[in-house]
Ligand SMILES: NC(=O)C1=CN([C@@H]2O[C@H](COP(=O)(O)OP(=O)(O)OC[C@H]3O[C@@H](n4cnc5c(N)ncnc54)[C@H](O)[C@@H]3O)[C@@H](O)[C@H]2O)C=CC1
């Protein structure tokens with residue numbers, strides 16, 4: 065019996081998330097073989113230069129052959145096409161998972177292609193940065209972070225246990241919930257913040273033609289924080305918006321209502337309303353820190369180390 069959790073792990077997509085998983089698998093010695101495939105030959109060549117795996121191929125189907133765990137780490141809009149390519153080559157009893165930021169859409173894209181006898185368990189490590197590509201990954205990305213699994217009905221409990229324990233070996237805490245709930249929660253805590261950042265930076269960029277270079281010159285730390293999020297990968301975030309449309313639109317409607325309330329309070333000089341809101345929001349930050357979930361400092365360290 066080997067000590068490896070899995071004999072062979074196949075990684076489809078080797079960008080920030082796929083390459084971080086590869087590095088963590090190697091660091092913790094979780095698989096004997098790491099087989100890697102990605103669409104772009106240049107990215108694949110880079111993965112090989114970085115020695116992220118043991119086998120490299122442009123063919124997703126060849127990559128998953130004999131793999132006990134297959135992890136799809138591509139933009140969510142590409143999940144269906146990848147599932148279709150790999151389906152005939154998946155080994156009986158294999159676990160198939162993904163890391164996509166939206167879950168209901170990934171399930172509806174991938175599930176139809178999953179063969180009988182393959183355990184499909186969608187997942188989402190809630191950990192990342194604004195960088196992308198194989199050079200951007202790092203082995204401790206998942207440490208202390210949540211990974212959410214959204215198993216569909218009647219999923220084999222032993223397969224879920226194995227996948228849980230894989231993410232725990234990468235340092236993650238694991239939660240399970242249904243895909244619709246995941247998509248609503250993530251719409252407010254992750255998708256909206258990115259959309260707001262894209263919007264405010266876009267507005268500032270439009271204004272810059274009026275104010276010349278003052279936006280850059282005087283950009284205070286608040287604005288700089290937004291530019292970090294707004295530097296995230298355009299393909300990935302285009303896909304998140306298109307594939308979590310309903311939940312995002314629902315949260316945006318609520319957000320716009322609350323913004324109108326704030327706008328009105330400012331217009332009418334209602335300082336008490338502003339003070340009450342700002343006091344409530346400060347309490348949210350404090351409770352996050354008290355719950356021990358504030359990883360801002362750790363993140364800051366990671367960003368410094370991985371800043372390009
Ligand atoms: N970036 C982040 O902070 C996080 C991203 N995610 C999710 O992880 C997934 C991957 O994101 P990243 O690693 O950040 O992206 P990335 O842009 O760094 O890497 C994407 C990889 O997918 C490959 N790819 C792109 N289109 C493809 C296609 N049609 N077929 C096959 N391969 C294709 C690329 O060649 C690349 O290897 C996305 O679904 C994203 O929503 C989840 C958590 C955090």
Ligand SMILES: O=C(O)C(=O)Cc1ccc(O)cc1
Nearest residue numbers: 165189190191192193194254
């Ligand atoms: O860079 C950041 O602050 C992030 O929020 C990273 C991130 C992006 C997408 C996810 O689905 C999860 C985490």
